[in-house]
Amino acid sequence: MTTAFKTAAETHSPSILIIDDEPTLRDLLGQALRERGYAVSAAEDGRSAVEQVRNARFDVALCDLRMPGIDGLETLRQIKAINPDIEIIIITAHGTMESAIESLRQGAFDFLVKPVVLQDLFFSINKALERRDLRERLGLFELSRTIFSTLDPDELYGRVVQSAIQVLRADDASLMLLDKKDALYIALSTSLQQEILTDTHLAMGERIAGRVAMQPEPVVINEDVGRDDRFGGITPWRRIQASIVCPLTMRGALLGVLNVNRVRIPERYTERDRRNAMILASLVALALGNARLHNELQASMRRLEETQEEVIQTEKMTALGNLLSGVAHELNNPLCGVLGYAQLMQQNNPEPKLAKGIDIILREAERAARIVKNLLIFARREKPEKKPLGLNGVILKTIERKSYDLNVCRIEVKAELDPKLPFILGDFHQLQNVFANLITNAQQAMFEAHGKGTLTIRSQAEEHKVVITIADDGPGISAENARRVFDPFFTTKEVGKGTGLGLSVGLAIIRDHGGSIRVASDPGRGATFTLDLPVAPPELLAASGAGQAAAGEATAAPGAAPAAGASEGAPAPGPRILVADTEPHIQDILVDLLRQLGYRVDTAGTGEGALAKIRSSDYDALIADYALPRLEGGKLLETLRAEKPALARRLVFLAGDAASPPLREFAATTGSLMIGKPFSLETVRATLQRLFAAPSPEPEILH
Incomplete structure (x- = not known):
């Protein structure tokens, strides 16, 4: 007893x-x-x-x-x-x-x-x-040097257990640590079975270790646990000859429990052993505390470095974004002229040789316009217009859109899509651009390496997220390039074949959706991009009725113009329109188009000139550059509402970055129509058709 x-x-x-x-x-x-x-x-x-x-x-x-x-x-x-x-x-x-x-x-x-x-x-x-006592103390000192010589948790646990066996002449030991829920778990044992290690989580007061954890000093057990009043009702996992169980505390806080056992050695523990165990326990607790503080410090340093890197990256991106935004605005005006005149020439049914040249001009100008749009997206980190969305539909639409190029390059596509994939909240067009870019990159890599390839796209649900993987069997990506693929302007393609913005824009889009994207590659055996996106909250799905159909599947883009030649709501010949823009070629394009459509057109190149004409003449509609010098959009609208309220309701703005958050907010709060540069002539025609068909059209941004 x-x-x-x-x-x-x-x-x-x-x-x-x-x-x-x-x-x-x-x-x-x-x-x-x-x-x-x-x-x-x-x-x-x-x-x-x-x-x-x-x-x-x-x-x-x-x-x-x-x-x-x-x-x-x-x-x-x-x-x-x-x-x-x-x-x-x-x-x-x-x-x-x-x-x-x-x-x-x-x-x-x-x-x-x-x-x-x-x-x-x-x-x-x-x-x-x-x-003998000096030798024991020297042994403890040497062991303290051993356990204090590492800060790696796994290595430290092993040294602690072996030190305990050596100091206390045992043949078995285990180290239990306190988890975040204040329960003890076995960090390391020299002999316990794996199922015990995995399944054991002891609350304070539970079993021997849980009871000793509540004591201030080590406890010696030299007899059957069942006969010891302190541990009544406990059945040990196995028979032991003697044990010392040590609480590990630092500054009054419990860190864990050290168990040392003599299983095969038929010898009882003594008071000297208990004292040595107490010394060892204090050293172990200090070593564990140091390792924990070191690891916490390292984690804090890593977080600080990451935060610092994010701040630096944000500042770099802000400066770069401002530069890109300015460049994009300057490019949009000449692009508007190239696209506009090419479309006007195309409408005149040119002879075949000339028509082919016009088609090339249009295609390349549209490509340049897409590059400029990517620059603007990258520069301003445009927020997505999130709606309940089925990613399977986005993937299938993207594959359909890329099918011609994939077939030409002999790329086999395997779409392994989970039919029960939950909805996300996403912007269909932004996510489609991400998938299209990843598919295009994989297609080009496989074709250039092998002249063919297999592209495997999978979708599956994991807990509260949807996971999409896009894997190719191309040449893969080197470790050095894999670290840089998401950097702006990084590309391995030849000059003129890529801007290096696709993946950086894609990364920004996925992050704006609350998700993540990463790449894994084995050079010579292909690359795999993995995208994680959060599942849409059920209450939002119920409110939107998203269960009826996957958003974005077989739906048109917001503000899409009606097909060419539609006649509903077309204005009667004769309405008078004022075009106000600082670029003469944009004035000329709009004059030619509007006169073809039967409108009477005047032009102005400055804000003052536009106001002078508005005050001296009556106009049925006004198409004005949002950034007219000394008469920006808000001031122009305010003036019209005060002096010409009817014309204010038929005002269409032109803007080089119409989709930017400030202009989106302006359009939404003022009810204004806005066309982005460069624009298609069909968009202008359809916008005017709607403008004259409805007394007060809904605010919208058109491209």
């Missing part, structure tokens, strides 16, 4: 083994030592002494040199082989210089000659015990 446990563990005295074939000497020495408070055992020869050392632990042995059977030197060697920590004092009546030297060489602590003076014997025993 507990009382016996306390006697064995807490009142321990140094134990001494007397090995001598003379019974009288054994009795006399035994009595003298017991009177001094030592625990004494005796053996009449070397063999019985070795057997006792094998079954019990002694602090000091007093050994005769000449005995029947095996002599004192051989006894010394065998005892040291079993227990290297025991201190042995040779006592003999036949001492020589040679035997003394040999005894000390074999590991004896001292060499005394009979008849022994008791004071000399007691002095030698005390010194032997002091050396």
Whole structure:
């Protein structure tokens, strides 16, 4: 019971083994030592002494040199082989210089000659015990250097367990740590089965470790746990001979529990062992605390570096965005002229040779317009117009859109799409552009490497997200390039074949959708892009009725103009329109188009000129550049509402960046129509058709 446990563990005295074939000497020495408070055992020869050392632990042995059977030197060697920590004092009546030297060489602590003076014997025993204690402390110091020499958690756990086994002469140990829910889990064990390691999470007070965790000091268990009052009702996982269970605390906070067991060693733990365990536990707790603080510091440093990098990147992107926005605006005006005149020429049914040239001009100008649009998207990080969306539909539409190029390049597409894929909240057109860019990159890489290839696109649901993978069997991406593929303007393509913006724009779009995109590649065996997007909240789906059909599947873009030649709502010939733009070629294009449509047209190149004409004449509609010098859009609209309210309701703005957030907000709050540059003539025609068909058209941004 507990009382016996306390006697064995807490009142321990140094134990001494007397090995001598003379019974009288054994009795006399035994009595003298017991009177001094030592625990004494005796053996009449070397063999019985070795057997006792094998079954019990002694602090000091007093050994005769000449005995029947095996002599004192051989006894010394065998005892040291079993227990290297025991201190042995040779006592003999036949001492020589040679035997003394040999005894000390074999590991004896001292060499005394009979008849022994008791004071000399007691002095030698005390010194032997002091050396044992110093050796233990030195061992603890060396072990502290070992466990403090690493900050890697896994390596530290292994060193802690091995140190505990060494210091406390055990054959088994385990380390339990406290998790975020204040439950103990087994971080490392030398012998417990994997299912116990995996499944064990102990609350405070649960099982032995959970109860010891609530104690201030180590607990020694030298008997069956079921018979120990402190642990009533607990059935151990296996039978053990003795245990020391140590709470690991630092500054009053519990870190974990260290369990040290003697499973095969039939020896009880002593008070000295408990003290050593207490010292070891304090060292282990300090090492664990240091490692935890170091890892937290490293994590904080990483977060700080990431934040710093994000700030630097944001500043770089802001500066770059401002530059790109300015360049894009400057490019949009000449592009507007190229596209406009090419469309006007195309409407005149040119001869075949000229028509082919016009088609090339239109195609390349539209390509340039798309590049400019990507520049603007990159520069302003345009926020997506999110609606409930089925990504399978977006993927299939994108494959359909790219089918001609894929077939020409002999690319086989395998679409492995989960039919039960949940909806996301997304912008159909932005996400389609992301998929189109990834498919195009894969197509080009496979075709250039092999002249053919296989593209595998998968969709699946994982917890609260949708995962899309796009994998090719092309040449792959080197590790160096894989780190840079999402950087703006990074490209491995030849000059003129890529801007290096596709993936950086795609990354921005996916992040704006609350998702992530990453690349994995094995050079020579292809590349895989993985996109994660969050599932739409059920309440939003219910409110929008998204369950009826996947948004974005077989739907037209917002504001799409009616097909050419539609006649509904067409104005009667004669309405008078004022075109106000600083670019003469844009004025000329619109004049030619509007006159073909039967409108009467005037032009103005400045804000003052436009106001002068508006005040002196009556117009049915006004098409004006949003950025007229000294008469920007808001001021123009305010003036018209005050002086010409009817004309204010038929005002159409032209803007180089009509889809930017400020202009979107302006259009939404003022009810204005806005056409983005460069524009198609069909968009202008359809916009005017709607303008004259409805008294107050809905605000919209058109391209």
